[in-house]
Amino acid sequence: MYAISLGDDGAELRPLEPWHAEEFLAHLERGREFINRFVPFGEKATDVAGAREVLQRHADGRAADTSSLHGLWLDGRLVGGVLFLNFDAAQGTCEAGCWLEPAGTGRGLVTRAMRVLLDWAFEERGMHRVEWIAAAGNEPSLNVARRLGMTRDGVLRQSYPHGGVRHDMEVWSVLAPEWRAARDGR
DSSP states (O other), X not given: XXXXXXXXXXXXXXXOOGGGHHHXXXXXXXXXXXXXXXXXXXXXXXXXXXXXXXXXXXXXXXXXXXXXXXXXXXXXXXXXXXXXXXXXXXXXXXXXXXXXXXXXXXXXXXXXXXXXXXXXXXXXXXXSEEEEEEETTOHHHHHHHHHTTOEEEEEEEEEEEETTEEEEEEEEEEEHHHXXXXXXXX
């Protein structure tokens, strides 16, 4: 498969496939508490079989053209990932998201990876709108949306129950013409 360099710091974007189950599980175990502060990402991946099931679900989504999962490796070690959810090529809309363990934070990995994926979504797949939905308290995620030039569309008040709390969810988006204008202006 492919590996896309994200810069000179040893960061790469690669597909995250079912055969990565052991590595994915080890990554989640290193960062589970940090990763799951706002969403229960990978909560069913508590053993290798569960990790493989999570990865297989996303591989099936890629095959059905409804989602895709990509890992972020730093110096050969899986430290997080980015994904497309609710990928609807016919409607030209999808949702993007991310997760990181602490070792991957503060390096701009998600922003760099999402630039690659957004270019692909808009230019190769003809998407018109990409959304980013994050808990109002998840400042690192909201900062990615800002760095990507997204616009805050609104807040879904107390719409997401997690960890015994109902979280406000912020909806951000970028449209294809906005993305192209911003990218060409870089």
